[in-house]
Amino acid sequence: MQIKLGYTPASTVLKTLSGEHRFALGQLLTMKVLIYYGGLLEQQGRVRPEMEHMYHTLVKAVELDPYNMDAYYFAQAAFTWDLGQVKAVIKMLKYGYQFRSWDWYMPFFLGFNYAYFLKDKKEAAHYMQQAARLSGSELQTTLASRYFYEADQTDVGIMFLRQMLAGAVTESEKAIYTLRLKALIAVSELEQAVADYSASRGSFPDSLNLLVETKFLEKIPTDPYGGCFYINDKGKIHSTSNFSSIFMSKQNEH
Amino acid sequence: MFRTLKLLTYHELLRIKRDRVFWSFAGVALLLLFMTPIVANLSMRQPAQTGFTLSYSLVHLFLLVLTVFLGTQALSRAIERRTLIPVLTLPFSRSQYLLGAYLALAIVILVCALCLDSISLMTSMWLAQFSPIDAGLSVKAMLVAYAMGLTKYLLLLAWALFFSVFSTSFFLPVFGTLGVYIAGSATYQIVEYLLSNPAEYSQGFILLVKVLLYILPNFHAFDFQVYAAYGLAVPWMDVIWALGYGLTYSTVILYLATFCFMRREL
Amino acid sequence: MSTETPIVCEHLSKSFRSKKFKRVQALDDVSFHVLQGTVCGFLGPNGAGKSTTIKILTHQIRPQKGVAKLMGLGVSAPESRRRLGYLPENPSFHDTLTGREILNFAGSCHGIAKNALPLAVIQVLARLGLAHAADRPVRGYSKGMVQRLGLAHALIHDPDLLILDEPSSGLDPLGRALVRDIIREEKLRGKTVFFSTHVVSDVEQVCDHVLIVDQGRVKADAPLIDLQRQADEGHYQVLVRDPDGKTREELVYASALHAVLKKAEQCREVVESVRPQESALERVFLRLVETKKTDINM
Numbered sequence: 120m121q122i123k124l125g126y127t128p129a130s131t132v133l134k135t136l137s138g139e140h141r142f143a144l145g146q147l148l149t150m151k152v153l154i155y156y157g158g159l160l161e162q163q164g165r166v167r168p169e170m171e172h173m174y175h176t177l178v179k180a181v182e183l184d185p186y187n188m189d190a191y192y193f194a195q196a197a198f199t200w201d202l203g204q205v206k207a208v209i210k211m212l213k214y215g216y217q218f219r220s221w222d223w224y225m226p227f228f229l230g231f232n233y234a235y236f237l238k239d240k241k242e243a244a245h246y247m248q249q250a251a252r253l254s255g256s257e258l259q260t261t262l263a264s265r266y267f268y269e270a271d272q273t274d275v276g277i278m279f280l281r282q283m284l285a286g287a288v289t290e291s292e293k294a295i296y297t298l299r300l301k302a303l304i305a306v307s308e309l310e311q312a313v314a315d316y317s318a319s320r321g322s323f324p325d326s327l328n329l330l331v332e333t334k335f336l337e338k339i340p341t342d343p344y345g346g347c348f349y350i351n352d353k354g355k356i357h358s359t360s361n362f363s364s365i366f367m368s369k370q371n372e373h
Numbered sequence: 374m375f376r377t378l379k380l381l382t383y384h385e386l387l388r389i390k391r392d393r394v395f396w397s398f399a400g401v402a403l404l405l406l407f408m409t410p411i412v413a414n415l416s417m418r419q420p421a422q423t424g425f426t427l428s429y430s431l432v433h434l435f436l437l438v439l440t441v442f443l444g445t446q447a448l449s450r451a452i453e454r455r456t457l458i459p460v461l462t463l464p465f466s467r468s469q470y471l472l473g474a475y476l477a478l479a480i481v482i483l484v485c486a487l488c489l490d491s492i493s494l495m496t497s498m499w500l501a502q503f504s505p506i507d508a509g510l511s512v513k514a515m516l517v518a519y520a521m522g523l524t525k526y527l528l529l530l531a532w533a534l535f536f537s538v539f540s541t542s543f544f545l546p547v548f549g550t551l552g553v554y555i556a557g558s559a560t561y562q563i564v565e566y567l568l569s570n571p572a573e574y575s576q577g578f579i580l581l582v583k584v585l586l587y588i589l590p591n592f593h594a595f596d597f598q599v600y601a602a603y604g605l606a607v608p609w610m611d612v613i614w615a616l617g618y619g620l621t622y623s624t625v626i627l628y629l630a631t632f633c634f635m636r637r638e639l
Numbered sequence: 640m641s642t643e644t645p646i647v648c649e650h651l652s653k654s655f656r657s658k659k660f661k662r663v664q665a666l667d668d669v670s671f672h673v674l675q676g677t678v679c680g681f682l683g684p685n686g687a688g689k690s691t692t693i694k695i696l697t698h699q700i701r702p703q704k705g706v707a708k709l710m711g712l713g714v715s716a717p718e719s720r721r722r723l724g725y726l727p728e729n730p731s732f733h734d735t736l737t738g739r740e741i742l743n744f745a746g747s748c749h750g751i752a753k754n755a756l757p758l759a760v761i762q763v764l765a766r767l768g769l770a771h772a773a774d775r776p777v778r779g780y781s782k783g784m785v786q787r788l789g790l791a792h793a794l795i796h797d798p799d800l801l802i803l804d805e806p807s808s809g810l811d812p813l814g815r816a817l818v819r820d821i822i823r824e825e826k827l828r829g830k831t832v833f834f835s836t837h838v839v840s841d842v843e844q845v846c847d848h849v850l851i852v853d854q855g856r857v858k859a860d861a862p863l864i865d866l867q868r869q870a871d872e873g874h875y876q877v878l879v880r881d882p883d884g885k886t887r888e889e890l891v892y893a894s895a896l897h898a899v900l901k902k903a904e905q906c907r908e909v910v911e912s913v914r915p916q917e918s919a920l921e922r923v924f925l926r927l928v929e930t931k932k933t934d935i936n937m
Contacts, residue, residue: 138558
């Protein structure tokens, strides 16, 4: 199967030529990226993703239709975790928030990205407050405070994913979130075991197998992305899959 | 006067009703329109918006084809095939004929727009049920968007007849009308791009560019899709302004077309 | 019925730009009148300016100079065509419409009342032998049928003036006879008929007035009888049978005809037939057109 996204013309050109069809064109560009991404997932890392093209196509899509929620939603779901383009996503979300000023998802994503990926609690709190105000729900408000003042990083991720999963509609969305959630729960379990181990032994374990041998862990959970978990010298949990079904092969090459 | 117009309009309508090309275009448009929900369901967060923008685009693409096809065929093909001679030598003036032809074509475009827009409206509303968040589609704004889209094509139709008056071949009317359409769609973006830094230009220059923008014409003024799709507040002043602009512009072009048609030798 | 002169043309001039930017003078100071109740044949070779004149009269093109009037009204007024029935040269109709639909439209435009229209349409279709094809789309008509439909289109509202451009073209002998009958009928009913043709015999058979044009100029404008009188001496073909039963053919001048017949009688021969070799009008026509050609040569 030929998986290729290819280049799309500059957005000024697209905008000028598409006229009244720019909203439809924006939507179709987003769908092109979605379908391409779906193809990438099926290929399980055998194809090198056209990162630049994907990002620029989405940027063009939101320049054509700055209100297009699919584009922001997809950027948040795919570019942050799998592709590690948090700064680019934040830039896109900030642009979109100017237009979708009523939509609590925009500051919610921004807040989460600042908290989870950039560890900027101040910015995160700023956006989370706006998200809570826009959504007008108690849950949001309590979640927001718990995210940033109580929970650790992995728990923030788990809570975020649980919330996204609750709001997901399509099967593919649910699958993406479920997979990621499983991985984070596994990581959380391992982190707990590492924390217990270091609390009683005063140092990090050299390997994860040691945790099982010393009965801090029943068994090493499987990585749903197909990699193997390992612990680095700073006691952090990683996986050979890099928690990405797209970047696995790249990781394996190293 | 009105009797003649009615007769001419009816005569044109009868002709279009028998046109197989027209019906095949309409069939393709309907087929594609009924397929938009399938595509729209690929959307993760906004199937209703996708359904609306895709079907809006499709309907207006069809209206473009229809306007160019009917508008250029009405006169230039009738002149080319000399079917206009027995008609024009009946006791009415050429301006009546042109107005009658315009009315007939406008009615066809109106009816097509009504049918297709209502399908677009219904599929979008149906898709809105599956929207994960409040769909935000506004029926009122959707009706405005459809109506203004139609106004735009009635203006383009006047241009099509205008080009048709000069020519016996399809070349000038078809490409002239398409040229106006492309220019009209692009002007706003070009002007926006040119004047992205208004401080660099004098007030007079900016005014001149804006006047030129509306003369070319400015089709962007008729685009209210975004208000419909995302439930934004409809700027009613803009709607009224666009309506007045479209009406005035069409009248002027039709008048020019008549002026030239009166002088044309068959 | 109007007492106005049905057709008035005064000093019409019209030139066209042809290839290589040459101007072709299609009409050069053409003036003529067609009087009420006459059948006027408009005769001329191809390219003489017949169609141009008719197009000016029906307001399809404008003259550069001069005035054209129908029924006393300038041709630019749509009202001037109110009582006109016009047949274009090789008429063409929207081919998806049926004959009945086309005539319904024309009849309504001419102001025939809604309840009188169906009858008028059936009558005119029957008159032209098209009743069987009334509800067929014109696409399926033969060339002759389209020409007949064109005539029906011109006659639907019982006009006072008929302008017919080459009415017999594309018709078979039956159709030609039908056209002649129609012109005669219209004349008997006091209507005015003005028709163009390049066939001399058409004119001789039905016209009482002849207008000859060539190279954009009027060459003759006179009653048919007057023109026939102007004719040069023609030839006659005489067929005689001698007492032995043998037949013999002789070609003689008109002036010698009397002597030839007398001689035949003396020899007890039977004169089977005496036929003019060409018509008087044809001779006038050829002379007028040829004169001009010598003019140009000089």
